[in-house]
Amino acid sequence: MKLQIFAGLSLLVFCFMAMGQDNDTKLIMCKDCSYSESKKLAKKYAPSSQCFKSNPSGSMTSGTQTCHSSPRKVIIADAKGNNHHAFTVRHYNQGTAWLELAIERARLNTTDYEAIRRVNITANNLEKLASELENELKGVPLTGRDFVIHSSQPQGFRSDSQNAGSCPAYISDAFDAVYDGKATTRFSEAVNKKINRESKAPSKAFMVKSMNGDGFSVEVSGVSYSGSWKDVVRVFNTEIDWERRNPDVPASDIPDYKVVYGLTWNDRWGVIEVDVNPLLTVLGGVSLSGYGKAGRLQGLDPCVEREFDKYLRNEVTHSNNTSSGGDAWDNQQCEKHYYWKDGTLAFTVLVPC
Structure with missing residues (x-):
């Protein structure tokens, strides 16, 4: 009977650890990462540990605490091919204060491959969308008239900025686009109307929970993957350069004013979210984040x-x-x-x- 209880307990612990691993998977999309580079990268995603006092009434020292952690699966996926690497990152010496980090080679399963596939499809489609939007915006005057992303029903930006004093109107337009919120809202509406017009089922084009230039999250068969990019150039931005659309702007002033919108897919709402990118947006020759x-x-x-x-x-x-x-x-x-x-x-x- 004792043996059965022990075996059952061991199975329970094993299931718990497996669940912790399967539901806490890190997925890093990498370009040309070798096995050794991938292993070093996986080490950065060590699972967090929790420590408790072995004697509740005693003091907390290295000799009177027990620490535990659940293993984590880390996948370093090749963004351009199939040279993927998977690892199990775990701690040995569970139940002691001296946890030892170990990185072991792991196998990719069908769920892992499906997650990688969805990330690649979504990234390609989101990047294509950003490129199409920027091409449609090129050469479109944004001062004093409507901006329209091609549609059977016009919608877009209308600039109501007036040239105050000696200040060019495009400067006011650029600040309005960053801070007023109306330009961002109208652009967001135009973007999502474009998606719904060209694709009746956006979820088939954007197959993850969320994605932007910083990272992504995806869930497949109950397994959640949180991920990011490493050495992978992904452009999910649409640039609007006010000066290049105004023929009166001196060439020496370019590119002192430009507003860059970052695109984020949000599967919960089924929409593309649009936000100003502070690193790439330039006002008066200084990036917005630079101020x-x-x-x-x-x-x-x-x-x-x-x-x-x-x-x-x-x-x-x-x-x-x-x-x-x-x-x-x-x-x-x-x-x-x-x-x-x-x-x-x-x-x-x-x-x-």
Whole structure:
């Protein structure tokens, strides 16, 4: 009887560990990853461990704790071929404080192959969509008239920006596209109407739970895969360059203003989500993410400052910095702090007091 209980317990533990492995699979799409490179990469995805005190009333030390983890399957899949590598990443010495990491070769099953297939199909179709959208946008003026993605029923962007003072309208249009939200909404509507018009069943073209340039998730036969790209160039962005659509823009100003939208497939809602890509979007010659990283800026173009003033909360405070020469008060500088919508500091500009 004791033997049967032990055997049953062992089977239960084994099933639990197998379930933990099968339902926590990492899938990395890689270009030209060798076996040794793949093994090193798999090591980065070691399963998390939990440690408990062996004596609840005692202190927590290395000698009085037990640690456990469930094995994880890691697949390094060849994005261009079939040279895939699979590993089981586990810890030995379960129940002790000294877990030992081990990486063992594993086999791909039919579910794994199906997940890889779905990721590749979705990536190719999403990339094709982004390319088609960008081609349709090329040469289309976005200032002062409608933007339409070809459709039997027009829908698109209408720019209502007026040239205020000496500031070109395309600068205001670019900021509107980033911060106003209306341009993004209209573009999102146009994108999804295009998908539904050309494909009656988008889920057959986009066969994963979610996907964008950062990564993806896919579920096959109850097994969930969370994944990312390594050394694989995937372009799921659509670029709108306002300056190139305005014949009055000096060539020297290009590409100081462009807005790049990133596309994300969301299977839950069956739609393509559209968001501004902060790394690739450029306002006044600086990437949108660069403003947040720049800390103190010596100054902003007046037209750029006017637009930031319109969309971001700001306040001016005195600075201890003064420029050399002349009257100290006349040359005193103040700091103009800009804040994101969540209240965190975006960046600071030095301005005359």
